[in-house]
Amino acid sequence: MQxxxxxxxxxxIVWALRDALTLGHQWRRAPLTLHAPQGITARMxxxxxxxxxxxxxxxxxxxxxxxxxxxxDGYVHFSTAAQAAETAAKHFAGMDGLMLLAVETDRLGxxxxxxxxxxxxxxxxxxxxxxxxxxxxxxxxPLDGGAHQFPAGLEEASA
Numbered sequence: 001m002q003x004x005x006x007x008x009x010x011x012x013i014v015w016a017l018r019d020a021l022t023l024g025h026q027w028r029r030a031p032l033t034l035h036a037p038q039g040i041t042a043r044m045x046x047x048x049x050x051x052x053x054x055x056x057x058x059x060x061x062x063x064x065x066x067x068x069x070x071x072x073d074g075y076v077h078f079s080t081a082a083q084a085a086e087t088a089a090k091h092f093a094g095m096d097g098l099m100l101l102a103v104e105t106d107r108l109g110x111x112x113x114x115x116x117x118x119x120x121x122x123x124x125x126x127x128x129x130x131x132x133x134x135x136x137x138x139x140x141x142p143l144d145g146g147a148h149q150f151p152a153g154l155e156e157a158s159a
Contacts, residue, residue, distance in 0.1 A: 047100055078124040079124070112125070
Protein backbone atom coordinates (compact mmCIF):
# COMPACT_ATOMS: atom_id res chain seq x y z
CA MET A 1 0.00 0.00 0.00
CA GLN A 2 1.26 3.45 -0.87
CA UNK A 3 2.16 5.62 2.12
CA UNK A 4 -0.27 8.41 1.22
CA UNK A 5 -3.21 5.99 0.98
CA UNK A 6 -2.29 4.61 4.39
CA UNK A 7 -2.06 8.16 5.81
CA UNK A 8 -5.48 9.03 4.35
CA UNK A 9 -7.01 5.97 6.01
CA UNK A 10 -5.35 6.80 9.32
CA UNK A 11 -6.61 10.39 9.01
CA UNK A 12 -10.18 9.17 8.46
CA ILE A 13 -9.97 6.93 11.52
CA VAL A 14 -8.59 9.78 13.64
CA TRP A 15 -11.42 12.12 12.53
CA ALA A 16 -14.01 9.42 13.28
CA LEU A 17 -12.55 8.92 16.77
CA ARG A 18 -12.48 12.66 17.42
CA ASP A 19 -16.11 12.93 16.32
CA ALA A 20 -17.09 10.06 18.60
CA LEU A 21 -15.19 11.48 21.58
CA THR A 22 -16.65 14.97 21.18
CA LEU A 23 -20.16 13.58 20.70
CA GLY A 24 -20.39 15.00 17.21
CA HIS A 25 -19.61 18.62 18.09
CA GLN A 26 -18.63 20.60 15.03
CA TRP A 27 -15.26 21.98 16.04
CA ARG A 28 -13.19 21.13 12.96
CA ARG A 29 -13.66 24.47 11.23
CA ALA A 30 -12.78 26.60 14.22
CA PRO A 31 -9.17 25.41 14.56
CA LEU A 32 -8.61 25.96 10.85
CA THR A 33 -10.10 29.43 11.07
CA LEU A 34 -8.07 30.41 14.12
CA HIS A 35 -4.77 28.93 12.91
CA ALA A 36 -5.02 29.61 9.21
CA PRO A 37 -1.90 30.93 7.53
CA GLN A 38 -3.48 29.99 4.19
CA GLY A 39 -6.55 32.10 4.92
CA ILE A 40 -8.97 29.26 5.57
CA THR A 41 -12.26 30.44 7.01
CA ALA A 42 -15.52 28.71 7.82
CA ARG A 43 -17.10 30.53 4.88
CA MET A 44 -15.02 30.95 1.77
CA UNK A 45 -14.87 30.09 -1.92
CA UNK A 46 -13.01 27.00 -3.06
CA UNK A 47 -12.36 25.96 -6.65
CA UNK A 48 -12.62 22.93 -8.88
CA UNK A 49 -10.98 22.73 -12.29
CA UNK A 50 -12.99 20.59 -14.68
CA UNK A 51 -12.42 19.40 -18.21
CA UNK A 52 -15.26 20.42 -20.50
CA UNK A 53 -16.73 16.87 -20.64
CA UNK A 54 -17.06 16.71 -16.83
CA UNK A 55 -18.61 20.19 -16.75
CA UNK A 56 -21.11 19.08 -19.41
CA UNK A 57 -21.88 15.96 -17.36
CA UNK A 58 -22.52 18.02 -14.24
CA UNK A 59 -24.81 20.38 -16.14
CA UNK A 60 -26.71 17.52 -17.79
CA UNK A 61 -27.09 15.22 -14.77
CA UNK A 62 -27.03 17.77 -11.96
CA UNK A 63 -24.42 15.74 -10.08
CA UNK A 64 -21.02 14.16 -10.62
CA UNK A 65 -18.55 12.06 -8.68
CA UNK A 66 -15.85 14.19 -10.32
CA UNK A 67 -12.85 13.42 -12.46
CA UNK A 68 -11.35 9.91 -12.59
CA UNK A 69 -8.85 10.82 -9.83
CA UNK A 70 -11.74 11.97 -7.62
CA UNK A 71 -13.55 8.67 -8.13
CA UNK A 72 -10.35 6.72 -7.39
CA ASP A 73 -9.59 8.70 -4.21
CA GLY A 74 -13.19 8.65 -2.97
CA TYR A 75 -13.66 12.41 -2.76
CA VAL A 76 -13.82 15.47 -5.00
CA HIS A 77 -10.56 17.46 -4.93
CA PHE A 78 -10.80 21.24 -4.54
CA SER A 79 -8.24 24.02 -4.17
CA THR A 80 -8.26 27.36 -2.43
CA ALA A 81 -7.67 30.48 -4.50
CA ALA A 82 -4.02 30.44 -3.42
CA GLN A 83 -3.63 26.79 -4.50
CA ALA A 84 -5.58 26.84 -7.78
CA ALA A 85 -2.80 28.02 -10.11
CA GLU A 86 -0.38 25.37 -8.83
CA THR A 87 -3.09 22.73 -9.20
CA ALA A 88 -3.68 23.80 -12.79
CA ALA A 89 0.05 23.73 -13.57
CA LYS A 90 0.57 20.34 -11.95
CA HIS A 91 -2.51 18.43 -13.14
CA PHE A 92 -3.73 20.34 -16.22
CA ALA A 93 -0.53 21.63 -17.84
CA GLY A 94 -1.10 22.63 -21.46
CA MET A 95 -4.77 21.60 -21.43
CA ASP A 96 -7.26 23.90 -23.10
CA GLY A 97 -11.03 23.87 -22.72
CA LEU A 98 -11.05 23.85 -18.92
CA MET A 99 -13.67 25.35 -16.63
CA LEU A 100 -13.08 26.92 -13.23
CA LEU A 101 -15.94 26.30 -10.80
CA ALA A 102 -16.38 28.25 -7.58
CA VAL A 103 -18.13 26.69 -4.61
CA GLU A 104 -18.87 28.30 -1.25
CA THR A 105 -17.79 26.07 1.63
CA ASP A 106 -21.00 26.74 3.58
CA ARG A 107 -23.00 24.91 0.92
CA LEU A 108 -21.07 21.68 1.49
CA GLY A 109 -21.64 21.21 5.21
CA UNK A 110 -19.95 18.35 7.02
CA UNK A 111 -19.15 16.57 3.75
CA UNK A 112 -16.23 19.00 3.26
CA UNK A 113 -13.03 17.99 5.03
CA UNK A 114 -9.71 19.86 5.13
CA UNK A 115 -6.85 17.41 4.79
CA UNK A 116 -3.11 17.86 4.52
CA UNK A 117 -1.86 17.21 1.00
CA UNK A 118 0.67 18.70 -1.42
CA UNK A 119 3.29 20.82 0.31
CA UNK A 120 1.86 20.02 3.77
CA UNK A 121 -1.03 22.38 3.03
CA UNK A 122 -4.66 21.76 3.99
CA UNK A 123 -6.75 21.11 0.88
CA UNK A 124 -10.56 20.94 0.74
CA UNK A 125 -11.98 17.50 -0.10
CA UNK A 126 -15.68 16.85 -0.67
CA UNK A 127 -16.85 13.41 0.49
CA UNK A 128 -19.98 13.25 -1.64
CA UNK A 129 -20.92 13.96 -5.23
CA UNK A 130 -20.65 17.54 -6.41
CA UNK A 131 -24.09 18.95 -7.21
CA UNK A 132 -24.86 21.64 -9.74
CA UNK A 133 -26.60 23.67 -7.02
CA UNK A 134 -23.29 23.73 -5.08
CA UNK A 135 -21.68 25.78 -7.85
CA UNK A 136 -21.77 29.55 -7.29
CA UNK A 137 -20.23 30.38 -10.66
CA UNK A 138 -18.29 28.76 -13.48
CA UNK A 139 -16.20 30.29 -16.21
CA UNK A 140 -13.68 29.20 -18.82
CA UNK A 141 -10.07 28.88 -17.71
CA PRO A 142 -8.23 29.97 -20.86
CA LEU A 143 -4.73 28.88 -21.75
CA ASP A 144 -2.46 31.73 -22.83
CA GLY A 145 1.19 31.19 -23.63
CA GLY A 146 1.17 27.81 -21.91
CA ALA A 147 -0.27 29.12 -18.62
CA HIS A 148 -3.86 29.18 -17.45
CA GLN A 149 -5.28 32.65 -16.96
CA PHE A 150 -7.21 32.89 -13.71
CA PRO A 151 -9.66 35.73 -13.11
CA ALA A 152 -8.10 38.91 -11.76
CA GLY A 153 -8.73 39.38 -8.06
CA LEU A 154 -9.55 35.71 -7.46
CA GLU A 155 -7.83 35.52 -4.07
CA GLU A 156 -9.30 38.78 -2.78
CA ALA A 157 -12.82 37.84 -3.88
CA SER A 158 -12.51 34.37 -2.37
CA ALA A 159 -11.85 35.30 1.25
